[in-house]
Amino acid sequence: MKRKRELLGACVAALCLYGYAGTVCAGEIQNFSFTNLVDEKQYCLSDFRGCEIVMIFGSIYCRPCIGLLPVMNKFYLENKDKRIVVIGVDVDSTTESEKIKKFTADQKISFPFFIDKEKIAKKYKVFMLPSVLFLDGNGKIKKKILGPKPLKVYLKELNKVKCRAAAREHDVDNS
16 A cells, blocks of 8 residues: 555656646647446547536545545536536556456446546646546536645535536527
8 A cells, every 4th residue: 555655656746747748728628538447438538528527637545536536426426417427537557447446336436437548637737636627518628626625615616517517508408
């Protein structure tokens, strides 16, 4: 366990030291594919076009990250029919898939969850854990929350996501 924490710290430090060439800035769209370790299906971020997206960057070895997951899972379950998607990204690329599968099953995680083997965190300038990105229906970054914050900070942003999704639904209904 201590070795994993040291490795995670080294990964975070490396992200900071490597610079940010090829990174995604607020408002830019990034597409990538991943295998969801919850249901074994392959997805692309573009599969969720038209949906509000909440991406959680963390690690199964990070206590604040683990503490945020039940809140995000509840939010996902309550809102998935409203075209809102939550995606979990484990930044520790050395973690074995089986450990993530067991972790997500033990935590009863319902939303897509994958290991960041493509360095998505670096492209999104994620260097603190947990970090949460809020993307609009076009995949543009609307907000970034970097590092652990009080729960009310996340809840405020999740409420904004629900409002944007409701507004988009209303626009579709009136078309």
